[in-house]
Amino acid sequence: MLxxxxxxxxxxxxxxxxxxxxxxTGTLHLWLGWMAKIQLLPAIMALNVAVxxxxxxxxxLFGRIYCSVICPLGVFQDGVAHxxxxxxxxxxxxxxxxxxxxxxxxxxxxxxxxVAAIIIGVQALVALLAPYSAWGRIVQNLFQPIYIWVxxxxxxxxxxxxxxAFYNREVWMRSLPTFIIAAVTLVAIVILAWRGGRxxxxxxxxxxxxxxxxxxxxxxxxxxxxxxxxxxxxxxxHCKASCINIDEHKIDYSRCVDCFNCLEDCKMGAMxxxxxxxxxxxxxxxxxxxxxxxxxxxxxAGQTTSGGSxxxxxxxxxxxxxxxxxxxxxxxxxxxxxxxxxxxDKQVPERxxxxxxxxxxxxxxxxxxxxxxxxxVAECPNNVLRPSASLEHLMQPEMSFEKGWCRPxxxxxxxxxxxxxxxxxxxxxxxxxxxxLASVNRELCVAEKGxxxxxxxxxxxxxxxxxxxxxxxxxxxxVVNEALCTSCGACENLCPVRPLSAITVNGRHxxxxx
Amino acid sequence: xxxxxxxxxSGVAAIGAATKTKPGKDSESAKGGMEYRINxxxxxxxxxxxxxxxxxxMIDKDGGQVIDQEAxxxxxxxxxxxxxxxxxTSPAYLQGQSEKAAGIALAKYPRSSYFLATKLSNFRISxxxxxxALYRDSLKQLxxxxxxxxxxxxxxxxxxxxxxxxxxxxxLDFVKAxxxxxxxxxxxxxxxxxxxxxxxxxxxxxxxxxxxxxxxIQMNYKDWTHADPSRNVNADYLYEELDKREIPIVIxxxxxxxxxxxxxxxxxxxxxxREPDRSVASWAFRxxxxxxxxxxxxxxxxxxxxxxxxxxxxxDFKPLNEEELDFLERMAKWMEEYPLVNCNYxxxxxxxxxxxxIPGILRHYNESVATGLYPQTAAQKDYKKLKRAFLxxxxxxxxxxxxxxxxxxxxxxxxxxxxxxxxxxELQRINHYVERLKQDTL
Numbered sequence: 014m015l016x017x018x019x020x021x022x023x024x025x026x027x028x029x030x031x032x033x034x035x036x037x038t039g040t041l042h043l044w045l046g047w048m049a050k051i052q053l054l055p056a057i058m059a060l061n062v063a064v065x066x067x068x069x070x071x072x073x074l075f076g077r078i079y080c081s082v083i084c085p086l087g088v089f090q091d092g093v094a095h096x097x098x099x100x101x102x103x104x105x106x107x108x109x110x111x112x113x114x115x116x117x118x119x120x121x122x123x124x125x126x127x128v129a130a131i132i133i134g135v136q137a138l139v140a141l142l143a144p145y146s147a148w149g150r151i152v153q154n155l156f157q158p159i160y161i162w163v164x165x166x167x168x169x170x171x172x173x174x175x176x177x178a179f180y181n182r183e184v185w186m187r188s189l190p191t192f193i194i195a196a197v198t199l200v201a202i203v204i205l206a207w208r209g210g211r212x213x214x215x216x217x218x219x220x221x222x223x224x225x226x227x228x229x230x231x232x233x234x235x236x237x238x239x240x241x242x243x244x245x246x247x248x249x250x251h252c253k254a255s256c257i258n259i260d261e262h263k264i265d266y267s268r269c270v271d272c273f274n275c276l277e278d279c280k281m282g283a284m285x286x287x288x289x290x291x292x293x294x295x296x297x298x299x300x301x302x303x304x305x306x307x308x309x310x311x312x313x314a315g316q317t318t319s320g321g322s323x324x325x326x327x328x329x330x331x332x333x334x335x336x337x338x339x340x341x342x343x344x345x346x347x348x349x350x351x352x353x354x355x356x357x358d359k360q361v362p363e364r365x366x367x368x369x370x371x372x373x374x375x376x377x378x379x380x381x382x383x384x385x386x387x388x389x390v391a392e393c394p395n396n397v398l399r400p401s402a403s404l405e406h407l408m409q410p411e412m413s414f415e416k417g418w419c420r421p422x423x424x425x426x427x428x429x430x431x432x433x434x435x436x437x438x439x440x441x442x443x444x445x446x447x448x449x450l451a452s453v454n455r456e457l458c459v460a461e462k463g464x465x466x467x468x469x470x471x472x473x474x475x476x477x478x479x480x481x482x483x484x485x486x487x488x489x490x491x492v493v494n495e496a497l498c499t500s501c502g503a504c505e506n507l508c509p510v511r512p513l514s515a516i517t518v519n520g521r522h523x524x525x526x527x
Numbered sequence: 528x529x530x531x532x533x534x535x536x537s538g539v540a541a542i543g544a545a546t547k548t549k550p551g552k553d554s555e556s557a558k559g560g561m562e563y564r565i566n567x568x569x570x571x572x573x574x575x576x577x578x579x580x581x582x583x584x585m586i587d588k589d590g591g592q593v594i595d596q597e598a599x600x601x602x603x604x605x606x607x608x609x610x611x612x613x614x615x616t617s618p619a620y621l622q623g624q625s626e627k628a629a630g631i632a633l634a635k636y637p638r639s640s641y642f643l644a645t646k647l648s649n650f651r652i653s654x655x656x657x658x659x660a661l662y663r664d665s666l667k668q669l670x671x672x673x674x675x676x677x678x679x680x681x682x683x684x685x686x687x688x689x690x691x692x693x694x695x696x697x698x699l700d701f702v703k704a705x706x707x708x709x710x711x712x713x714x715x716x717x718x719x720x721x722x723x724x725x726x727x728x729x730x731x732x733x734x735x736x737x738x739x740x741x742x743x744i745q746m747n748y749k750d751w752t753h754a755d756p757s758r759n760v761n762a763d764y765l766y767e768e769l770d771k772r773e774i775p776i777v778i779x780x781x782x783x784x785x786x787x788x789x790x791x792x793x794x795x796x797x798x799x800x801r802e803p804d805r806s807v808a809s810w811a812f813r814x815x816x817x818x819x820x821x822x823x824x825x826x827x828x829x830x831x832x833x834x835x836x837x838x839x840x841x842x843d844f845k846p847l848n849e850e851e852l853d854f855l856e857r858m859a860k861w862m863e864e865y866p867l868v869n870c871n872y873x874x875x876x877x878x879x880x881x882x883x884x885i886p887g888i889l890r891h892y893n894e895s896v897a898t899g900l901y902p903q904t905a906a907q908k909d910y911k912k913l914k915r916a917f918l919x920x921x922x923x924x925x926x927x928x929x930x931x932x933x934x935x936x937x938x939x940x941x942x943x944x945x946x947x948x949x950x951x952x953e954l955q956r957i958n959h960y961v962e963r964l965k966q967d968t969l
Contacts, residue, residue, distance in 0.1 A: 172923055180919040347661065348651035348943075349623030351585075351874035352592060356882040356928055417927070422966045459935070466935040471955070509881050509935045 015286060016273040019081050027088035033429070034152040034391050035160040037182055042392065042429040049388060049431035051083060052145040053220050057131075058382040059433035069227055076231035077224050080214055080270040086144035086202065087214060087270065093206035094253050108250040110209070112258040115265055116216045120225075127219035137407035140385035144218050147198050149386030150400075150408060154195035157391055158184045183416070187390060187399035191408045210253030215268040225267035232290050235275055237262045241283035248275035248284055359415035360512040364449075366520030367401065368412035368500065371419065371446035372427035372435040375523045382434035385409045389426035389435060395419060397502065398426065412448070414502035414518065421474045421501065444475065447526050449500035449518040451477070451493045457515035460490040467491065469504035469516050478504060478516075491516060561610025562844035564822050566775050568740060569712070571675070573642060573823045575816055576841040577613035577777065578606055580629050581620045581873065582827030594621055594628040602834060603632035609838050612641045613823045615777070617680060618665055619648040619875070626668035634670060643669055644777070646680035646717065647702065650943070653692040659701060666710075676777070677702065677711040678743055681875070681945050683720025683728070688942075699737060713740035717779065719945035722760045729768055741822065742769050743777040745945075747787055748814045748855040750780075753863055758947035766818060775822040778815045782826065784871025787811040788833075791865055791897050794858050801854070808833070809840040810847075814855055817846040867893050868953050869946045876940035876950060884929035885940060885950055891924040892957050905969045914964050921961065931958035 029045045036042070042049075049055060056064035068079060080087040098109045123142065130138040140146040161182045168179040186192060205212040214221040228234075239262050249257040251274050256265035275284045366376060370389065373379035385408040390398045395417035398410045412419060427438045438446070451469075459466045460483060469491050470478040477497035480489035491504075493516075500518050508514035562575040583599050585592040603614075614633065616625045626645060633641060645665050649658040666672060679702075682689050693699045705711045716739065718725055732739050746762035754761045769776050782788050788808035790798075795807050802809070815824045828834040847855070870889040879885055895901045895917055902913035921930070934954040944950060963969045 177916045177919045180922060347623055347664075348619055348648065350581075350619045350621070350877055352622045352878045353884065353929065354878045354880055354882045420965065464935070464937055466937065468933075468935040471936075472932060507932055509933065 016277050019078070019271070019273055022082045023088040023091065026083055027085050027092075030085045030148070031152055031156075034149055034388060035157050037157075037161065037392060037394065039392065039394060039425045042388075042425070046429050046431075048083075049145075049386070049429065052431060053079070053223065054139075054143045054145055054384050055386065055431035058384055059431065061433075068224075072224050072227040073230060074232045076234050076266060076269060076271045077221065077228045078271045079224055080211075080218075080221055081272050084144050084220070086148040086218075087211075089148065090202065090206035090211060090213065091253065091272065093203055094210040097207040097210075098251075107247075110250055110252055110255050112249050112252075112260070113255040115256075115268060119216050120222050123217055124219050124222040134381050136380055136383060136385065136409055137404070140408050141194070141198075142217065142219050143384055144214075144220055146384045146386050146408075147202070149388060149391075150191060150195040151199045151202075153387035153391040154187075154192045155199060183396065185396070185416070188402050188408075190402050191387075191400035194408065210255065211268070211270060214270060215254055215256070221270075228269065229267045230290075231266055232288060233286060234266055234289050235264060235269065235271070235273070235284055235286050236289050237264065238283045238285060241281045242279075243281055243283075245281075247278045247280075251275065251278050357511040359506075359514065361413050361415060362505075362513055362517040364413075364517075364519050366449070366522060367403070367406065368449045368502075368518060368520045369410070369524075370398065370412060370426050370435050371443045371448055371499075371524070372424070372430070372438045373448065373524060374436065376520060377522070379434045380406050380409055382432045383409045384432055384434075386431070388429055388431065392425050392429060394423060394425065412502070414506040414514075416506075418502035418506040419500075421499075444499055445526050446524050447498060447500055447521060448524045449498075449520045450495055451498050451500065451504050451516055451518045453491050453493065453516045454513075455490065455515075457510050457513065458490050459509060459515070460488050463488065465489075466509060468507050468509060472503045472507045474501060474503060475499045560842055561838075562816065562841050563610075566713075566741075566822055567773070568775065571642060571713075571822075573613050574611045574841070575821070575824055575844065576611055576812070576837055577615055577644075577823040577825045578603070578611050579779070579825040579827035580614060580616035580625045582829040583621060583625065583628060584829055585621065592622065594624045596628055596631060598830075599628050600632045602828065602831065603629075605831070605834060606828075607636060607641065609842075611838075613644065613676075613825075614641060615644040615676075615779075615825050616669075617646040617648050618661055618668070619646075619650065619680070621874075626665055630669040630671075638671060642675035643671060644676035644678065645669065645674055646678040647693075647698070648680040649692050649698070650680075653696060653698075655696040655698060655701070658692070658696060658698045662702075662705075673710045673712060676713045676715065676741060677705075678714075679716040681719055682716050683718045683724040684945075684947060685720070686724065686727070689724070703737060715739050715741040715743060715774075715777075717743035718765070719745065719759065720947070721758075722764070725760055725765060725768070729772065732772060732774070739774055741775040741777060743779055743825075744769070745780040746776075746778045746815055746818075746821075747781050747783055747811055749783060749787065749859045749862060751814075751859065752856070753859045755869060755947075758869075766820065770820040773820075776818075776820050778821055778824040780871050781815045781824050782808055782811050783869075784827075784873065786867065786871070786893060786897070789894065789897050790858070791862065792899055794861060797854075797858070801851075805840070806836050808836060810855060812837065812840045813845065813847050814852070816841075816844055817852070865896055867896055869948055871946065873945060875943045875945055879934075880939055881933055881935055881937065882929055883931070883934050883954065884925040885934075885954065887925045887929065888931050888954060888957060889948075891921055895920065902964065902969060905967055910969075914967075918961070918964060931955070931961065934958070 026048060029048045033041045033045045033049065050061065051064050051068070053065070053068055056068070072079060081091070101109045127139060127142050130136070161184050164179055165181050168181045171177065171179045202213060242259070242262065244259055246259045249259045253272065253274070254268045254270055256268040257275060258264070273286060276286055369376055369379040385400065387400065390400060390410050397412050397414060397417055397419050399413065400408045401411045421443065422440060424438055424440060424443055427435045455461055465488060467480045467489065470480050475497045477494045477499070478491045479494065481492050482488070483490050502518050504516045505514045505518050508516050563572050564575050565572055584595040586595045614629055616629045618626055647658060647662060649661055679693055702711060702714055706714050716728060718728070728739070731737050744762060744765045745759070746766060750759065750762045752761050752763055766776065788806070788811070790807055798807055798810055812824060812826070815821055826833070826837050828837060868889045870886060870893065872886040872890050874886055876885045900913055900916040900920065902910050902917065904910070931954040934951055936951040936955070938951060940950045
């Protein structure tokens, strides 16, 4: 019964969080946003004392149920392990797992590195190790494109049926390094889970290690009744966490994730989940260098550097070239109708200070809190947010305006950010944020070349851009009133100059207007 | 003379279609086939429905667009088999590919079995050599040594450009000489623009400076008395002036680029009440065909369905009676109340140097207004649904980089628009509307 409840709840949480990461319509997070906010690391980043305290108390009471129910990566591994066991059973005499000693040494080193990374602010390392961040990047990078393609297929069908139920979304590579890291993470996690069940959770996962400090002393836990136990070891061989030692009749509660499989497996009724504070916990000690997990950890560390290529610097020619007919006339002599002018893709300008979303108090604060879970990147309806490719902020989001701009009516990322890196803001509050400042590159501006334009001024929602006459001429070129600029990027995005816009937004360190 | 008198004569003209010097498909008109009109000057027996070669389907190829020649062949074959014998093209149409496609599709038919009309579209460079090269190129593309109908293309908006394109460079004299030599059987012009210019062209005719064998005008029940006076001339005036001089008339934009085929809901309903089995478009064609000086009505049939529908309209053709004309007059008046843009999607403005899909934007807007998927205030009942429909269909209509917010107002398009639409103003107005929808400030 307990196992069934665990499975049902786990699947619900897993589906909820995963759907939220897949969703791009801005609806699901209104219902499911809390699922992200009760993840431990985001709660710590948000200094959400209530959630942190609740999780600790919950773990002290009931053990690492968090890992079996709330953590999407944990549930995912359970799923992989389940499939693995099913396929192994046929071959391997029903003994997929077995007791192994706790790899304390590895565990604590990873944990210390992780905590140090948070304190120093090396968030790339934090994101690399943390389970929620890992699942976030896997879903956003690898699964959301598939989700959107299916959506686009439905959109195409809907279009034929004159329905507006589905609309098209562009699928594009936001950051190659992050994509590669996500792919490697997925492969590593699948391999670990396939071979050893909860290996990642017990030896690498810093959240798991943190919870293990409390679960060792859990009030309720699975306990072996030695009177009834016949040492058949079915439970031991089925324990994904490899934490049951039947020879000594001990369970390592630092690793037990309360999956309750053993309760169902034991035909003798020797395994009970019950109040057990009187008894001694039996965390087994000892170091070992049986390091399949160690190797995996090294492999993961290696991934950090694996994808350093530049992001999004392409200049494909898009649009239709005027089709060249087989005519004797010089092309310019014949004015023909129709067709599209070629447009170059916009290029990312150099920004000395990165742009982080309105709602973030400062660049520093944002990157310190963000766990790179990609929730905001997956959600951004304007294609503005993407994971950074810079080494300093690897995988953490930044804004850029090649495909869209940060529209005034949209506050979605602020609504769903579970860490508080993007503070919750309303439309009105959004106008008080200035995450950057637009500036004009006069050499590129079309007005300097004799074309009347003013598109940046026309579309500036803050009215921060004025057109003033160029000295000694009739044409006007834009100037920016710093005080009014809200750094939404409309000017940069809608500037007709390509591939580099003549007006670009550079980040500011502090974001709230005085 | 008013239009009621024309109607009375129209029957006579139709019956008079007995003589034929040019063989069309020997018509099945007796058993309800295609309606033909006779050009009184030379006896040309012209199908009342003409094929406008400006809207043929294009397919994407090698990053560009090319005419779907297979589809065109099929359309032309079907049209020829059903009595259409007038084909109107231009070197400018369909990114410059229309003439060639027409030439290919018609190659298998005897040259005398159809009438070819094309135009001197010397818009970009109008010096003598370039213009003559354009003329000769048309002969080559259409694989012929004469044109049945040849037009000075899109004149009437201002004197300077007319003079530059045809007078100062001696091109009018050139085409007149070509007519003498038999390479042009009928010389005329297609008119868009202001009354003064139209009067000027007729004055040239009256004074003997040039004899216009025919004239192509924009005529439909909307423009009959409801043309925008600052940009266009009411078609009733154009028609009457030409009729006085007995100049045969070819009609363009009978449907206003399809706008009269998808009229606002209330209007369509009334039409269906009167003629449940006839299409909305048929009303527009019957309107034009009700006037006897009309030689041919062009329709840019882009696919088989409109072709079939039009063939039904023009077989066993029934002119409108007075009451029906009054009805259309009322509908035209009603239509003025909708905030539509007078765009016929002719693509003359394209390509926009900044990549904007001008006709795409205007078409989406017009269709949304006509079909009522056009929220007017955030307070209205279906606001959310309408907003979604408008914005989703806007994104479906074109890529975001080709939408109205990318119009920078350079005004390059203004000189090309035959309807004299202030395109940048309209695009900015539409974009303002889109912004208000997105921001819920409508």
